[in-house]
Amino acid sequence: MAEKVSGEMSEDSSDSAAAVSQDLRSVLVTSVLNLEKLDKDLYRGTHHWVPRTRRLFGGQIIGQALVAAAESVGENVLVHSLHCYFVRAGDPKVPVLYQVERTRDGRSFSVRSVKAIQYGQPILICQASFHSNQPSPLQHQFTMPSVPPPEDLLTGEELIQLYLSKPDLAEKAKQGLNKLLADEVPIEIKPVNPPDFYRCVAMEPKKLYWVRAKGHIGKGDMKLHCCVAAYVSDYSFLDTALLPYPGQRATFLASLDHAMWFHNTFRADEWMLYETESSWTGGSRGLVQGRLWRRDGVLAASCAQEGVLRVKALTTSAVTNESKL
Numbered sequence: 001m002a003e004k005v006s007g008e009m010s011e012d013s014s015d016s017a018a019a020v021s022q023d024l025r026s027v028l029v030t031s032v033l034n035l036e037k038l039d040k041d042l043y044r045g046t047h048h049w050v051p052r053t054r055r056l057f058g059g060q061i062i063g064q065a066l067v068a069a070a071e072s073v074g075e076n077v078l079v080h081s082l083h084c085y086f087v088r089a090g091d092p093k094v095p096v097l098y099q100v101e102r103t104r105d106g107r108s109f110s111v112r113s114v115k116a117i118q119y120g121q122p123i124l125i126c127q128a129s130f131h132s133n134q135p136s137p138l139q140h141q142f143t144m145p146s147v148p149p150p151e152d153l154l155t156g157e158e159l160i161q162l163y164l165s166k167p168d169l170a171e172k173a174k175q176g177l178n179k180l181l182a183d184e185v186p187i188e189i190k191p192v193n194p195p196d197f198y199r200c201v202a203m204e205p206k207k208l209y210w211v212r213a214k215g216h217i218g219k220g221d222m223k224l225h226c227c228v229a230a231y232v233s234d235y236s237f238l239d240t241a242l243l244p245y246p247g248q249r250a251t252f253l254a255s256l257d258h259a260m261w262f263h264n265t266f267r268a269d270e271w272m273l274y275e276t277e278s279s280w281t282g283g284s285r286g287l288v289q290g291r292l293w294r295r296d297g298v299l300a301a302s303c304a305q306e307g308v309l310r311v312k313a314l315t316t317s318a319v320t321n322e323s324k325l
């Protein structure tokens with residue numbers, strides 16, 4: 001019989017004191033990243049939240065691929081990087097198979113290659129590298145931007161409620177916002193500088209928001225927190241590249257590749273500051289970079305992604321009943 005491999009990690013003493021009930025646990029660990037083991041180095045993953053594009057969420061595929069890779073390495077190594085290509089759209093109607101190749105095991109580093117497969121064809125190719133913890137006399141990092149704490153900011157849902165209360169809101173925009181509210185995305189977000197609701201001002205391609213997994217994960221296995229961070233890091237990343245173009249509506253937005261480097265331990269169920277920026281767009285593609293900060297200022301992870309950006313010029317305001325352009 002197939003066994004589940006990841007979500008139910010053991011609790012440390014601080015967690016057991018809290019006696020976390022099953023329904024308070026993050027769906028990311030109880031379901032999304034809890035793969036079914038079919039055979040040695042072969043796993044099956046199912047879906048939770050599917051974006052309105054009806055193609056599988058890239059972060060889910062990366063997170064699941066990393067769970068599969070992490071199952072094949074020892075307990076004393078940590079994931080330090082991953083590099084993925086999204087080669088086909090994922091179909092939400094069927095599960096995804098994850099096939100792990102044990103590329104190399106060295107004294108310090110282990111490399112794994114994972115193929116995510118649907119209908120016999122790869123949808124994602126992922127290389128993940130693991131490293132045993134080693135001391136280093138060289139240590140530096142950038143400084144975390146100074147921002148208000150998450151407790152002082154509105155959640156994504158509260159912001160949507162605020163937008164819904166605007167009297168001149170166009171019916172189509174209202175429908176879109178209500179759909180967003182109904183989405184069961186398993187992560188929480190608190191934007192530091194939410195974009196102007198009417199989106200008529202070009203902005204610098206930079207964002208700052210607090211983010212964490214919804215529900216409890218516990219201290220547990222650091223590798224699982226990296227899998228959750230991989231999921232989280234893809235959610236509102238590529239859209240950073242659209243901020244300078246308020247007169248354009250995205251008709252097709254999809255990540256082509258995604259890379260991450262993990263620097264320090266963190267808990268993905270605690271608030272982290274996600275700092276994203278886009279250094280370049282052109283040729284219907286955009287490049288974004290991101291940094292995930294622990295709230296104590298420690299740099300937890302860095303990310304980079306390129307995506308396809310196909311857009312259409314807006315002729316009227318998408319959000320109000322008035323003409324805009």
Ligand SMILES: CCCCCCC/C=C/C(=O)SCCNC(=O)CCNC(=O)[C@H](O)C(C)(C)COP(=O)(O)OP(=O)(O)OC[C@H]1O[C@@H](n2cnc3c(N)ncnc32)[C@H](O)[C@@H]1OP(=O)(O)O
Binds near residue numbers: 056088
């Ligand atoms: C604030 C909250 C936001 C939450 C949203 C979360 C954001 C999440 C994003 C994601 O998760 S993206 C998911 C992960 N990434 C992917 O699924 C990408 C997977 N890769 C691919 O699908 C393909 O590699 C590709 C990028 C589509 C490859 O493109 P290619 O052009 O080589 O493939 P085709 O099969 O030929 O075409 C696909 C599609 O695109 C149309 N098309 C192709 N070229 C052009 C063009 N020059 N101009 C316009 N359209 C083009 C083509 O006609 C096909 O369209 P359909 O027939 O499918 O309609």
